[in-house]
Amino acid sequence: MGADAAAGVATALRALGDPLRLRMLSLVATSPTGEACVCDIATVADVSQPTVSHHLKVLKDAGVLTSERRGTWVHYRVADAYTAAVPVLLEGFAAAAVEAAPGGHAPSGLTDVDATLDRVADDLAARFPDLSASVVLRTVRESYTALARRSTVRTHLVVNTERFARQRLDDLVAAGTDEVDTRPRVLFVCVANAGRSQLAAALVRHHAGDAVVVRSAGSAPAGDVHPGVRPLLADLGAVDAFPKPLTDDAVRAADVVITMGCGDTCPVLPGKRYEDWVVGDPALASPEGTEAIRDELDRRVRALLADLLPDHPHP
Structure with a gap:
């Protein structure tokens, strides 16, 4: 580890070096909505509001949390840079610490x-x-x-x-x-469901809205969407995309199944329309290359929608 990286890690660990701050961080990180109101965070311990504010400020100053005021209350969420690291700390390190304690066990x-x-x-x-x-x-x-x-x-x-x-x-x-x-149902399948299939599904929603039921899935889904794809998904309004495994029910329900690089791992059922789109993988592409893949998918999606929805206005 280089000196700069070590200094950054040490700063974050110092901010987390307090049991109450760790409990606050855990509450925020495990919230179903991905965020928590300060009014909820204050319930983790019987301490004063100034004490709560102090600990949250320490976490914010270290860059671990971000905040947004909405009306009366301030809401906190884990900063983007720490969304992968915080679960490792809370679920991996904490579990190991409990296991190592005398008589401890790691609930998981x-x-x-x-x-x-x-x-x-x-x-x-x-x-x-x-x-x-x-x-x-x-x-x-x-x-x-x-x-x-x-x-x-x-x-x-x-x-x-x-x-x-x-x-x-x-x-x-x-x-x-x-x-x-009677809406057409389209399923996009790639290997990781972290790039191509996510972009294709987002483009269908962008152009067709609710006129098409669209799904995406992966034969071997990744842990998260490719970082280079996220800005393009956000531009299309798909801010909550996440990789999902392929299921038989998704294939059975689809009218059109479009595969991209997943070979024969997708179940083939009679009566379904299958297409295989030869499109580059964003995981291997530069930012410019990822945009070119998006544009190629956009061209193909427009042609697909023109076929599925001939009476629907197309941009």
Whole structure:
């Protein structure tokens, strides 16, 4: 480790070198929304408001947290530069420290969030009354496990679990019924679901809005979206993108399945329209190359939409 890097790490570790600050950081990092109001953070210990403010200022000055005032309250979230490092600290280092303590054990895994997943399942069960509660709960738990196995950013894990489970339940309903919804359903599949398929799905939403039901997935999903792709997704309004594993239900529910570099790992079902788009991988491209890949995908997406929605106005 170089001297500058060591100095930066030491500054962050000094800011985290207080049990109360670590608990505050944990509350922010594990919030389902990825942020926490100062009014909630103040509940982690019986201390005065000035003390809470002091500790939050230390974390902000070290660059670990950022804040935004909305009306009466200030909301805090983990700074972008630390979104990968903080989960490692809270889940890896903390677990090891507990394990090393006399008589300690490191709680980890699905059982830690059982109550939260039960609440997610209850909410989704109300949205999918035609599915049994057991199917909904199993889908939520499977979705959490699939994302937790690969995700490198845990601050939004519960939120992403709800989104992924909701998509899976929607696909399950669509695949198993004569659906009244006649909108075309398009599934984009690449290996990591971290670049090409994410961009393609975002472009469909950008151009077609709700006129098309679009999904993206990966045969071997990455832990997070490629950093070079995130600004392009943000320009398209896709600020909450995250890699998702490919499921059979997503394929069954799709009218069109478009693969990009994943070979024969995608299930082939009769009656589906399949296309393979030969498009470069943003993970191997320069910023200019990534923009060129976006432009190529945009051309292909426009042609696809012109075919699927001939009466829909196209830019």
